[in-house]
Amino acid sequence: MDVLIFLVPLAIGLGLVGLFAFVWALRSGQYDDVEGAALRMLSDDDL
Amino acid sequence: MTAARDLAVYVRPAGEGALGMELAVEGIHCGGCIRKVEQGLKKLDGIIDARVNFSNRRLNVMWRDGTLAPAEIVDALERIGYKSQPFEFRQSESADIAESRRLLTALAVAGFAAMNIMLLSVSVWAGNVSDITPWQRDFFHWVSAAIAIPAAAYAGQPFFRSAFKALRARGVNMDVPISLGVMLALGLSVVETLNHAEHAYFDSAVMLLFFLLCGRYFDHAMRKRTRAVAGNLAALKVEFAHRMMPGNEIVLTPVAALRAGDGVLVKPGERVPADGIVINGASQIDESFVTGETLRRAVGAGAAVYAGTMNYGGALDIRVTASGEGTLIDEIERLLDKAVMAKSRYVRLADRAAGYYAPVVHTAALLTLTGWLIAGAGAHDAIVTAISVLIITCPCALALAVPVVQVVAAGALFRGGIFLNAGDAIERLAEADMVVFDKTGTLTLPEPHVANAGALDPDLLRLAARLARSSSHPLAAVAAKGFANEAPVGGAVEEAGHGVRAEVDGAEARLGSLAFCGVDESGAGEADDSSRIAVSHRGRHAVLVVRQVLRADAVAVTSELRRLGLDLMILSGDRAEAVAPIARALGIAIWRGEVKPANKVAALQRLRDEGRRVLMVGDGLNDSPALASAHVSLAPIGAADLSKAHADAVFLGEKLAPVRDAVVAARRARALMRENLWLAVIYNVIAVPVAVAGWVTPLIAAAAMSGSSVLVTLNAFRLHAALRRKVGAVEVGAIAPDFPAVTGDRAWTS
Numbered sequence: 001m002d003v004l005i006f007l008v009p010l011a012i013g014l015g016l017v018g019l020f021a022f023v024w025a026l027r028s029g030q031y032d033d034v035e036g037a038a039l040r041m042l043s044d045d046d047l
Numbered sequence: 048m049t050a051a052r053d054l055a056v057y058v059r060p061a062g063e064g065a066l067g068m069e070l071a072v073e074g075i076h077c078g079g080c081i082r083k084v085e086q087g088l089k090k091l092d093g094i095i096d097a098r099v100n101f102s103n104r105r106l107n108v109m110w111r112d113g114t115l116a117p118a119e120i121v122d123a124l125e126r127i128g129y130k131s132q133p134f135e136f137r138q139s140e141s142a143d144i145a146e147s148r149r150l151l152t153a154l155a156v157a158g159f160a161a162m163n164i165m166l167l168s169v170s171v172w173a174g175n176v177s178d179i180t181p182w183q184r185d186f187f188h189w190v191s192a193a194i195a196i197p198a199a200a201y202a203g204q205p206f207f208r209s210a211f212k213a214l215r216a217r218g219v220n221m222d223v224p225i226s227l228g229v230m231l232a233l234g235l236s237v238v239e240t241l242n243h244a245e246h247a248y249f250d251s252a253v254m255l256l257f258f259l260l261c262g263r264y265f266d267h268a269m270r271k272r273t274r275a276v277a278g279n280l281a282a283l284k285v286e287f288a289h290r291m292m293p294g295n296e297i298v299l300t301p302v303a304a305l306r307a308g309d310g311v312l313v314k315p316g317e318r319v320p321a322d323g324i325v326i327n328g329a330s331q332i333d334e335s336f337v338t339g340e341t342l343r344r345a346v347g348a349g350a351a352v353y354a355g356t357m358n359y360g361g362a363l364d365i366r367v368t369a370s371g372e373g374t375l376i377d378e379i380e381r382l383l384d385k386a387v388m389a390k391s392r393y394v395r396l397a398d399r400a401a402g403y404y405a406p407v408v409h410t411a412a413l414l415t416l417t418g419w420l421i422a423g424a425g426a427h428d429a430i431v432t433a434i435s436v437l438i439i440t441c442p443c444a445l446a447l448a449v450p451v452v453q454v455v456a457a458g459a460l461f462r463g464g465i466f467l468n469a470g471d472a473i474e475r476l477a478e479a480d481m482v483v484f485d486k487t488g489t490l491t492l493p494e495p496h497v498a499n500a501g502a503l504d505p506d507l508l509r510l511a512a513r514l515a516r517s518s519s520h521p522l523a524a525v526a527a528k529g530f531a532n533e534a535p536v537g538g539a540v541e542e543a544g545h546g547v548r549a550e551v552d553g554a555e556a557r558l559g560s561l562a563f564c565g566v567d568e569s570g571a572g573e574a575d576d577s578s579r580i581a582v583s584h585r586g587r588h589a590v591l592v593v594r595q596v597l598r599a600d601a602v603a604v605t606s607e608l609r610r611l612g613l614d615l616m617i618l619s620g621d622r623a624e625a626v627a628p629i630a631r632a633l634g635i636a637i638w639r640g641e642v643k644p645a646n647k648v649a650a651l652q653r654l655r656d657e658g659r660r661v662l663m664v665g666d667g668l669n670d671s672p673a674l675a676s677a678h679v680s681l682a683p684i685g686a687a688d689l690s691k692a693h694a695d696a697v698f699l700g701e702k703l704a705p706v707r708d709a710v711v712a713a714r715r716a717r718a719l720m721r722e723n724l725w726l727a728v729i730y731n732v733i734a735v736p737v738a739v740a741g742w743v744t745p746l747i748a749a750a751a752m753s754g755s756s757v758l759v760t761l762n763a764f765r766l767h768a769a770l771r772r773k774v775g776a777v778e779v780g781a782i783a784p785d786f787p788a789v790t791g792d793r794a795w796t797s
Binding site: 023032 | 079081100101151156159180183186
């Protein structure tokens with residue numbers, strides 16, 4: 001079971017990547033207007 | 048209007064050579080609106096970016112310096128079909144956003160840590176009953192420690208800080224046992240891991256923080272949303288003043304941008320934008336908004352006029368004086384300072400519960416420690432058991448019991464058009480046993496209405512409304528109200544000081560003074576505070592009596608409030624003759640007229656000394672000290688800014704029903720808060736003996752903690768269903784585009 005020494009920290013490291021991605025998204029304002037984002041994707045005029 | 052508008056006060060620099068502005072936009076409903084607004088603005092030359100925030104109905108615009116005047120942006124939006132009003136940048140709002148981001152980050156960190164630690168803990172629990180080796184268990188515990196300690200140090204800050212503050216003030220709040228529980232759980236776990244023990248409580252500590260942060264975050268998000276909508280409503284009601292520039296040029300300036308010494312022209316039918324001295328002109332001023340007095344006051348050169356009063360007569364030139372120079376405003380501000388200082392800090396239900404809870408739990412832990420030592424257990428086992436008592440009683444459910452209910456209740460009130468200003472307003476509202484009303488603008492509608500509309504010929508009334516649309520007289524605006532769809536009469540001529548006349552169906556129709564319409568005045572000569580105008584056409588005529596009218600549901604709501612066990616009272620700044628009929632109509636036996644602001648505060652103080660908890664409902668500037676000094680207070684959205692700032696909640700609409708709804712909802716919410724607190728007590732009654740006996744394992748702690756939290760949360764959601772039936776919904780999601788007080792006010796000034 002020595003493989004746990006690598007696998008557990010690796011799993012947590014992946015989780016940390018997710019956490020940092022969330023914090024980055026939050027800081028860059030991705031959560032400032034969630035309702036607007038839901039409506040914007042319906043209009044396909046970004047040609 | 049042709050005068051230029053000066054919006055410079057709202058513009059802020061936005062980077063290199065660029066300017067920015069934030070606007071509240073009315074009537075954005077769908078994705079199509081977002082596109083229309085953004086694309087429409089981007090067509091203007093010089094616009095760098097235009098972005099709609101749909102969640103709070105605001106628009107952020109950036110443009111290159113020197114290419115556009117801010118008023119052009121507002122005009123462009125108007126052409127596209129949206130009313131908008133720039134926002135003044137407020138420090139409190141950006142602090143709100145920062146706080147909300149901090150809480151959400153803390154929540155994410157706690158959630159991440161709780162999930163990963165639980166993953167390791169479940170492995171350990173499963174391994175303990177099968178074949179985990181001590182080496183593997185220690186490894187899992189150390190990894191848990193490496194996650195839990197930094198996570199708790201970051202995510203626990205809101206609780207640690209608040210607990211520290213409470214302790215420094217020699218008090219106890221709910222955050223004290225929480226912080227203690229978290230720290231002890233972590234400390235004990237590290238020590239146990241060093242000793243290669245079977246049990247560690249890393250998961251409990253972090254899960255506790257996660258649940259509690261959920262409660263805090265939702266509470267904060269609800270309040271932020273309420274404030275954003277209330278802010279939009281306030282911005283859309285911003286009024287403009289005709290400011291006189293050198294060279295007699297007139298510029299429309301937002302009232303907020305007026306400075307002492309500015310010259311302002313106040314046309315008939317407009318509100319006086321700022322406190323000032325009349326330089327030129329003579330008029331009658333309706334000061335009901337400031338003093339509650341409905342009889343108009345004649346003013347001439349040299350007279351002082353107050354912001355918010357309505358000019359009924361001729362045009363006035365005024366010079367703005369610094370606020371505070373006027374005697375009335377001065378007095379009100381002095382009273383306000385006193386009232387705010389005298390206000391005893393309200394101890395919230397949760398903090399009161401914590402006051403009982405913390406000593407009991409800490410004593411129980413101490414008794415456990417000494418009990419086990421006396422019973423002959425080792426020091427290590429006794430300490431571990433005592434700490435496990437603290438961990439399992441860590442007030443997760445107790446700390447969630449109140450905020451969860453608060454979020455649900457604030458949400459229901461929000462949908463009902465009631466915006467809470469103060470966090471503890473719900474609890475104080477529920478305690479009210481007496482309601483004191485202001486009369487003018489609170490029991491009555493803020494603006495005068497045609498009082499005898501029901502008794503008049505509907506055709507003549509419609510004709511009056513159509514004629515009225517060609518007149519700028521304030522009384523005409525009253526006649527036009529409620530007939531927004533009627534076309535104005537073509538070719539109408541206004542004779543200043545008399546009325547309007549026009550050809551309708553081949554005969555002359557007139558609207559104006561009684562003499563102008565050829566109506567004999569002798570039959571309509573009551574000396575009261577109503578105004579009369581007449582409409583005549585083809586020999587038929589009708590006299591419209593214009594005065595302050597009761598809010599439509601005032602009678603029903605006051606009798607319901609009485610049925611809820613509340614005593615009612617009226618304290619008005621208006622004359623006794625004007626208050627008496629209102630009191631009679633509403634069946635309110637206790638009333639007083641001609642009450643000065645200081646006397647209102649004194650009357651409330653007397654009631655408080657008698658042990659009454661008073662809910663004050665008022666709108667005028669003269670009410671603001673009373674609103675600040677009452678146990679709890681409500682103000683209609685049309686109230687003076689100062690009054691709104693000092694009220695605990697603000698309500699929308701032309702009805703009085705929100706007062707009843709607020710009381711009903713608050714009482715329900717408080718009952719549920721108590722129920723939740725009792726649920727938490729029952730949980731502890733079961734959990735503490737188990738912990739004292741030393742049977743608690745981390746598995747039991749985790750199950751008990753999450754079970755009780757889920758239980759109180761689910762219980763709080765019962766309020767959601769209950770209030771949905773009780774509180775009438777007002778559509779505020781789109782910043783109330785059809786909301787009468789917003790559109791109505793615009794009709795007055797535009």
